[in-house]
Amino acid sequence: MTKPLAVGLIGITGSGKTTLATALAARGVVRLSVDEAVHRLHGRYGIDYPEHEYGERERPVVEAVLAELVEHLRAGRDLVLDHGLWLRREREELRRTVERVGGQLLLVYLPVEKPELLARLERRNRRSDANVMNSSHVSEPALSQ
Template sequence: MKSYVFERLEMVQIATLHLMVGLPCSGKTTLARELERKYSALRLTPDEWHIRLFGQDYGENMTESTEAKHDARHDTVESLMWDLAARVLVLNVDVILDFGCWVRSQRDEFRARAKELGAEFKIHFLDVSEAELLERLQTRNKQKTDTTFYIPEAKLKEWIQIFEPPTAEELK
């Protein structure tokens, strides 16, 4: 009597860290929500958590002290989100970090973190002109939602100056 052994070949699925890159009002969160549905991924958007935990603590007439407090809170939220993201990636579930990552060093750090976990890495860059960003900012600020911060126009203009768009090499 012959016996046949059939080995089951399992497809190895590797989770992907999707990094949203762009300035406020570029459409990152809108795209992140679409990717969340498309990939059945965990979407982590810091503004949503920050506002829920600490309220609307950003806006016009901020002092250096209140802005520093906001920034420290935001850094804490992003750190907690990364801890969650790392665990979820290890469980083979895609994660979308809706962080913005305005400078290359931040993007390189997340690329290295993904590699260390054995996850794939993809940047989703939303390149929007300054004029369009400022127009969208006016609309955003009028809406006053529970999930986005009011951003003074002067701040957005400041951030535009420090933003480093991803290079073609980064987007590969």
Template sequence: MTMLFLTVGLPGAGKTTRARQLAKEHSALRLTPDEWMIPLFGEAEADGKRDVLEGRLLWLGLEALRLGTNVVLDFGCWSRDERSAIRWLVASVGASCHLVYVPVDHETQRARIVRRQSTTPDHTFPMSEADLLHWRTLFQEPDAAELEGHQVGGPPPGWPGWREWAADRWPSLV
């Protein structure tokens, strides 16, 4: 059975390093939006284009799974709903999903980001101390049930299914 590895964590946690390891270990296609945003748009967010890019990368990942290729999706996935939608989509194509949570304490995160910005400024984007603190308040840490791969529950209230929720979250998915 093909596998999608979904890296979960904040900027500077080491997700991309771990994603590269997983791709090598499992002969997997690695999809990392950060590596596309700056070359394509010159910035990390670019007026909503990141959501469009993530949708296309997610679509590509699902196609690769259908064809029998393992995938590493290096998105970060801060919300439980994002992770649940991706897990549901992966199951819908007959593959399995493994969440790879990469936690990081604030001091380590800050040091890694400062080092990244000083050594490879053309491969990263500005992140202030205020950004880092704010992002920690938005991040929903995966619980044991998620990490163990328990069944995905239903979508948030008002949504008929995860496919519809995902199509709204990532407009270019469908």
């Protein structure tokens, strides 16, 4: 019997995580999105609540999404976690969680060249959906640091 697969996406805002996660969902993989869950609960980042409150609002959502992830894996469903996983400790925690419930984790890193990233972010900043919420933080000067 094969273990259920959890795909974890690693990448900066604009790297293509949501695009890949959506493509996998179209093939029957369960897609879990932290940004979309925060958006459903709290509205638009920097518009419906102050930017500095994002971390406080995101924390319980991440916990809820991880609980949902466990339920799906226990039920034998493959899934993709549409969340940045920028920090090593986040990736290690995800690995422990997935393995604890008998799943296997595949981490996918999505690198993107700076000119392409800036073009993607410029297009995203014209939208108002849940997946735009962090675009304003990634600017050309921020990328040069």
